[in-house]
Structure formats: C-alpha cells, structure tokens
Amino acid sequence: MFVQHPIFRSLAALAILLLIDLIMVPGFFHLEIKDGHLYGSLIDIANRAAPLILAAIGMTLVIATRGIDISVGATVAISGTVAAMLVGGTMVTNNGTPEYVANTPMWLALAAAMGAGLLCGAWNGALVAGLGLQPIVATLILMVAGRGLAQLLTDGQIITVYYQPFFFLGSGYLFGLPFSLYIVAAVFIVTALLMRKTALGLFIQSVGINPVAARLAGLKTAVLIFFVYVFCSACAGVAGLMITSNIKSADANNAGLLLELDAILAVTLGGTSLAGGKFNLAGSVIGALIIQTLTYTIYSIGLPPEVNMVVKSVVVFVICVSQSAEFKTMWRRAFPAARGGKAQ
Amino acid sequence: MSIPAAGPARSIISSPYFTSLITVFLLLVLLVAGGAAYPGFLSVQVLFNLLIDNAFLLVIAVGMSFVILSGGIDLSVGSVLALTTMICAYMLQTWHLPPLLVIGIALALGTVFGAAQGALIHYFKLQPFIVTLAGMFLARGLCYLISINSITIDDPFFVAMSQTQLPIGDCFISPGALIALVTLAAAIYVAHCTPFGRAIYAVGGNEQSALMMGLRVARTKVLIYAFSGFCAALAGVLFSFYMLSGYGLHAQGTELDAIAAVVIGGTLLSGGYGYVAGALTGVLVLGAIQTLIAFDGTLSSWWTKIVIGGLLFIFCVVQRVMTMRANKK
Numbered sequence: 001m002f003v004q005h006p007i008f009r010s011l012a013a014l015a016i017l018l019l020i021d022l023i024m025v026p027g028f029f030h031l032e033i034k035d036g037h038l039y040g041s042l043i044d045i046a047n048r049a050a051p052l053i054l055a056a057i058g059m060t061l062v063i064a065t066r067g068i069d070i071s072v073g074a075t076v077a078i079s080g081t082v083a084a085m086l087v088g089g090t091m092v093t094n095n096g097t098p099e100y101v102a103n104t105p106m107w108l109a110l111a112a113a114m115g116a117g118l119l120c121g122a123w124n125g126a127l128v129a130g131l132g133l134q135p136i137v138a139t140l141i142l143m144v145a146g147r148g149l150a151q152l153l154t155d156g157q158i159i160t161v162y163y164q165p166f167f168f169l170g171s172g173y174l175f176g177l178p179f180s181l182y183i184v185a186a187v188f189i190v191t192a193l194l195m196r197k198t199a200l201g202l203f204i205q206s207v208g209i210n211p212v213a214a215r216l217a218g219l220k221t222a223v224l225i226f227f228v229y230v231f232c233s234a235c236a237g238v239a240g241l242m243i244t245s246n247i248k249s250a251d252a253n254n255a256g257l258l259l260e261l262d263a264i265l266a267v268t269l270g271g272t273s274l275a276g277g278k279f280n281l282a283g284s285v286i287g288a289l290i291i292q293t294l295t296y297t298i299y300s301i302g303l304p305p306e307v308n309m310v311v312k313s314v315v316v317f318v319i320c321v322s323q324s325a326e327f328k329t330m331w332r333r334a335f336p337a338a339r340g341g342k343a344q
Numbered sequence: 345m346s347i348p349a350a351g352p353a354r355s356i357i358s359s360p361y362f363t364s365l366i367t368v369f370l371l372l373v374l375l376v377a378g379g380a381a382y383p384g385f386l387s388v389q390v391l392f393n394l395l396i397d398n399a400f401l402l403v404i405a406v407g408m409s410f411v412i413l414s415g416g417i418d419l420s421v422g423s424v425l426a427l428t429t430m431i432c433a434y435m436l437q438t439w440h441l442p443p444l445l446v447i448g449i450a451l452a453l454g455t456v457f458g459a460a461q462g463a464l465i466h467y468f469k470l471q472p473f474i475v476t477l478a479g480m481f482l483a484r485g486l487c488y489l490i491s492i493n494s495i496t497i498d499d500p501f502f503v504a505m506s507q508t509q510l511p512i513g514d515c516f517i518s519p520g521a522l523i524a525l526v527t528l529a530a531a532i533y534v535a536h537c538t539p540f541g542r543a544i545y546a547v548g549g550n551e552q553s554a555l556m557m558g559l560r561v562a563r564t565k566v567l568i569y570a571f572s573g574f575c576a577a578l579a580g581v582l583f584s585f586y587m588l589s590g591y592g593l594h595a596q597g598t599e600l601d602a603i604a605a606v607v608i609g610g611t612l613l614s615g616g617y618g619y620v621a622g623a624l625t626g627v628l629v630l631g632a633i634q635t636l637i638a639f640d641g642t643l644s645s646w647w648t649k650i651v652i653g654g655l656l657f658i659f660c661v662v663q664r665v666m667t668m669r670a671n672k673k
Contacts, residue, residue, distance in 0.1 A: 068473070132668070133660050134613050136417070136473075140600060141660070145653020151646035252646075261477055274471040306492055309485030316478040317464070324468040 117237020428580025458573015
C-alpha cells in the first residue's frame with residue numbers, strides 16, 4: 001500500500017508545507033520566464049537546496065552502513081577554499097579593456113578541490129574501515145581540524161573570486177534552469193542507478209543490517225565502508241564548489257557551517273533510520289527540500305528568522321516520534337478502529 | 345607499545361584504567377614541555393587559570409561522561425548553556441528577580457529540558473543523536489526568541505561572583521572553578537559509589553542485560569539526560585559569571601569540545617567503560633593545548649583546532665589499539 005511506503009510520510013510533510021505556502025504566500029506557485037530563465041519561488045527553493053541535497057545523498061549511504069559523517073561541513077570548507085585559492089582571479093588589461101583571468105586553469109582548480117574532498121573522505125574511510133574507530137569519533141577529528149586546515153590555507157582571510165566562468169557552477173543557467181539543478185540531478189541519477197542496478201545497494205544495506213554477518217558472507221565490508229565515506233566527501237566537495245561559486249568567495253570559518261547536521265536531519269526526515277540498513281535516496285532529497293521549504297516558508301510568511309530553528313526542531317521531533325514503532329503501537333491502542341490506517 | 349609486555353607491565357596494560365593513565369601521562373608531558381619552552385608556564389597560577397577558564401567545560405564534560413558511559417550522546421549541551429545564559433540575563437535585567445531565584449529557575453529548566461530528551465529517547469526508542477540534535481536546534485532557537493542581541497548582566501551578585509578571587513597560598517581560584525570541582529567530586533561519588541552509578545555502567549555495557557537484571561533502565565536513562573541537562577545549565581550559570589552576559593551565540597561547538605574531553609579522558613564512546621574523573625584530565629589537556637598556543641603567541645588560532653584534532657586522533661588510535669588487544673586475549 002502506498003500509504004505505508006516510508007516515503008509517503010515525507011511527501012505528505014512536504015505537501016502540507018507547500019499547501020501552507022499556497023494559502024499564506026501570494027504567487028508562490030507562479031513561474032515566469034525572464035531573459036530565457038525560469039524564475040519563481042519553487043525554482044529558488046530547489047536552487048538553494050542544491051548543496052544540502054548533495055550532502056544528504058552522500059550522508060544517506062554513510063548512514064545506511066550504520067555510520068555517520070559529521071565532517072561534511074569541514075569538507076565543504078576545505079574544497080571550497082582550495083577552489084577559490086586556485087581560481088582566484090587577477091585583473092589584466094587586454095587591449096585596453098580590463099579582464100579577469102584565473103590563477104590556474106579552472107579545470108585544474110576544480111580537480112584539485114575535488115581531490116582535496118576525496119582526500120578528506122579517504123581519511124575518514126581509513127579511520128572507520130581500517131582502524132575500526134566509531135564513525136562519530138573518526139569524523140569528529142576532521143570536523144575539528146578541517147576548518148583549521150582551511151583557515152591555515154587562507155591565512156584566516158576570506159578569499160574572493162573574480163573569475164566569471166567559475167560563477168556558472170553556482171548561479172549559472174542552462175536551458176532556462178539553474179545549472180546547479182543539473183549537477184544535483186546527475187549525482188542523484190548516477191547514485192540511484194548504482195544502488196538499484198548493481199548489487200552495491202544490497203551490499204551497503206547488508207553491512208548496515210549486520211556488519212559481521214556481511215563479512216562472514218564474503219563481502220569486503222572494509223572496502224565498502226571506505227568507499228561510502230569517500231563518496232560522502234565527494235558529494236560534500238561538489239557542494240563546497242557550489243557554495244563557493246554561489247557566494248563568489250571562500251569563507252573557511254562559515255562555509256557549510258552545520259551543513260552536516262542539516263544533512264543528517266534531511267536523511268532522517270526522508271525515512272532512513274539512523275540504525276543503518278534500509279535507506280531511501282529519494283526520501284533524503286525530499287527531506288532536504290522539506291528543510292529548505294520550511295526555511296523559505298518561515299521567511300515569506302513574515303515570521304522573524306529567529307523562529308526558524310525552533311520550528312525546525314519541533315518539526316523534527318514530530319516527524320521522528322510519528323515514525324517510531326512505539327508511537328504506532330500507542331496509536332493503535334488508543335484508536336483500535338483506525339487499525340491499518342495511517343498513523344499520523 | 346607494540347612490543348608485547350610481560351609480567352607486571354602486562355597487568356598494567358590490561359587494567360581498565362590504562363587509557364586514563366596514558367592521558368594523565370600525556371598531560372604531564374604537555375605541561376613539562378610547556379614549562380621547558382616558556383618560562384613561567386609551570387607556575388601554579390597558570391595551572392589554576394586552566395581550571396578557571398575551563399570551569400564551564402568541566403561541568404559540561406561531567407554531565408557528558410554520564411551520558412557517554414550509558415552509551416548515549418548529548419549534542420544539546422552547548423545550546424542549553426547558551427539558553428541558560430540568556431534566561432539568567434533576561435530575568436535579571438528585565439524582571440529584576442533575585443539572583444539566587446534566577447539561578448534556581450535556570451537549573452530547573454535545564455534539568456527538565458534534559459529529562460524531556462531522555463524520555464523521548466527511552467519511551468519512543470529514538471536515537472539519542474537525533475533527539476539531542478533537534479534539542480540543540482530548539483535551545484539555540486529559543487535563545488534568539490528571547491533576544492537576538494547580547495544582554496549584559498550588571499547584577500551585583502553575578503559581578504561579585506565574577507570578580508571574587510579565593511586565595512589559595514599565593515595564588516587564587518574563582519568561585520566558578522570551585523563549583524566545577526565540587527560538581528566533579530559529587531559526580532565521581534555518584535558514579536562509583538551508588539547503585540545509580542552502577543546502573544549507568546550496566547546500561548552502557550548492555551541495555552538488554554541491564555533490563556533482565558531487573559535494573560530500572562527507564563528511570564536511569566531519563567535521570568542521566570536530566571543530569572546532563574542540569575550540568576549544562578550549571579555550566580551556563582558559570583559561563584554567565586565568567587562572561588557577565590547572555591548571548592545566543594555563546595559557546596558554539598562546546599558539545600563537541602565536551603565529547604572530545606570525555607574521549608581524551610579515556611571513556612569509550614560505545615559506553616560502559618571509563619571514569620568520570622577522566623573528564624577533568626580531558627578538559628585540562630584541551631586547556632593546556634590552548635594555553636601553550638597562547639604562550640607561544642606566534643601560532644594562529646587555527647593551529648589550536650588542528651592540534652586538538654591531531655591529539656584526538658592519537659588518542660582514538662591508542663584507545664582502539666588497546667581494545668583490539670584486550671579483545672584478542
């Protein structure tokens with residue numbers, strides 16, 4: 001039954017939020033085309049949510065193996081800083097017209113930034129899969145030290161980028177839609193195909209359900225876990241590039257601050273249990289959209305921004321409690337007639 | 345340590361307090377190295393200042409020790425600290441309530457906040473991580489609902505507490521540091537000499553077995569989180585003495601500092617293993633690193649983060665190697 005599908009609750013939550021927007025915010029669903037680009041609140045939400053969706057996709061796989069990665073924000077800061085430092089942008093005068101050129105070719109800068117992200121993932125993966133540290137401690141190390149490293153690179157300064165093509169990544173448009181949406185779609189489709197069409201998804205689930213049994217069954221659990229952390233950091237690396245390109249600068253202190261926590265929330269809201277095992281990629285994307293829509297709604301219906309965190313936490317409490325098995329039992333006991341109905 | 349030890353050496357290595365011993369040893373190495381490099385580093389007052397500056401962190405780490413010993417985690421403590429400074433400042437400055445009443449209310453609110461989280465965790469079988477994460481957002485958000493600006497505290501009692509210097513020999517210690525030490529002593533007593541303390545270790549070791557042994561798991565778990573909330577609120581009161589202001593941005597990331605301190609102090613995150621006293625060594629190690637960097641003066645603030653991360657790494661690896669050895673025997 002569709003109602004019992006795990007994704008139903010998250011979709012319902014998103015629908016309720018959009019319904020509130022429909023009533024409270026005039027012109028919320030209005031889309032218009034300006035200069036060949038599509039504009040509107042929905043596009044805006046999707047565009048702003050892009051880095052969070054990326055982080056949430058990576059986090060889903062980590063959580064599916066019973067892990068957790070709290071270094072995502074630090075990885076964002078590191079990859080963004082590397083990209084901004086290498087791209088930089090200096091002004092040269094070309095035939096009398098000022099022009100900005102990149103310090104290093106952009107593809108090289110992007111590759112180096114992704115390399116730094118992958119390195120972060122390899123470090124986390126080595127600690128969790130190789131040494132067998134608890135994921136939260138292993139990634140706590142990079143979370144503490146990572147921002148320090150990024151600040152060390154920039155000498156504590158905010159690095160500004162002046163190179164036009166680099167901005168395309170975060171704020172460019174392709175065929176009328178924000179370019180970032182294409183990146184998100186590509187990452188999501190590739191990940192979903194890997195999980196559905198290959199055995200990788202099944203392997204990751206079995207590691208999450210019982211790591212020892214998975215190993216005894218002949219799975220290379222260490223390699224799988226290592227891969228998952230590298231993948232998560234790669235997603236964070238792309239998110240870092242996107243954020244840096246969007247704000248046209250790298251701020252080692254604040255880029256991606258608390259992103260890991262939002263990503264974990266998105267995954268939980270999407271119906272994936274933190275206990276590992278079953279996971280739901282599409283649910284995580286919806287979870288990220290819920291968080292972004294919630295923020296947008298709070299701002300646009302005129303509530304003070306300070307309310308944002310309170311509302312967010314209350315929504316999380318409600319969703320978590322309503323998803324728990326204990327709540328369903330209590331509900332059934334209280335309303336025996338509603339047996340089989342949806343527990344909400 | 346890779347050399348297999350024999351005889352008495354082996355019994356020390358395999359004893360449960362070995363990891364804690366390593367921490368104490370490392371702390372001494374840090375202090376001696378600091379004393380050798382910077383004249384004046386090893387003065388008694390510098391050591392007391394470690395306590396004075398980190399009193400709030402010690403109190404939080406004591407509460408966190410209980411939570412981690414029971415196999416849980418509490419991410420909300422930093423926000424509860426900030427919320428407490430905010431509540432104290434608001435009630436003192438706007439309502440002009442007597443300071444002792446304000447402190448009482450703040451401590452009660454922190455305890456209730458923690459107990460509510462514990463109840464959610466136990467009765468709905470939710471992950472401590474996600475519940476306290478939401479609690480962290482909630483408490484931070486409530487700070488901003490009170491005010492988005494910093495509120496200065498000019499209550500005479502708070503000012504007196506922040507300026508009093510209790511003399512010990514030639515040196516002095518602050519009332520806040522004294523309160524932190526008393527809290528630590530009380531927590532050590534509770535953890536190691538009371539049935540409640542034994543129940544915490546039992547729940548952390550294996551909740552299922554604890555339940556079958558007839559321990560009151562529900563009561564223990566709710567009480568643990570209530571105690572952590574109380575400690576966070578107490579730390580908030582100490583922090584208001586220290587900073588004389590309430591602000592929603594106070595103590596960001598303190599929950600992770602506290603977890604790091606507890607882990608460095610030799611407590612395993614999987615629960616059931618470690619000592620509450622480890623919180624003190626952990627906090628002192630973190631404080632000593634920061635003081636070393638401050639004494640050096642040429643190192644930038646980001647080196648603090650890198651060095652703390654590096655040290656955490658070393659500790660986790662040492663702990664891990666130790667447990668692997670213990671499991672092999």
